[in-house]
Amino acid sequence: MVEIVTTTGDCDVVDEGHFTSESAQILIGEIMGCNRDLENIKQNNSDVQNKMKNIIDVLGTV
DSSP states (O other): OEEEEOTTSOEEEEOGGGOOHHHHHHHHHHHHHHHHHHHHHHHHHHHHHHHHHHHHHHHHHO
16 A cells, blocks of 8 residues: 655555556646646746846846
8 A cells, every 4th residue: 555645635545456547647636736836936946046137137237
């Protein structure tokens, strides 16, 4: 048995010997959620880097 704690805090138990399409769908959903979260983090990081660059550029003109 494998215990999977989802991003929502739910807990699913998957019996490795009886892996079903429903189990696969749960895991795929979790992977998709993690990918979405990572993309949001990447975008936020890029936004912060751009803000910092703009601030440095402004300070360079002072």
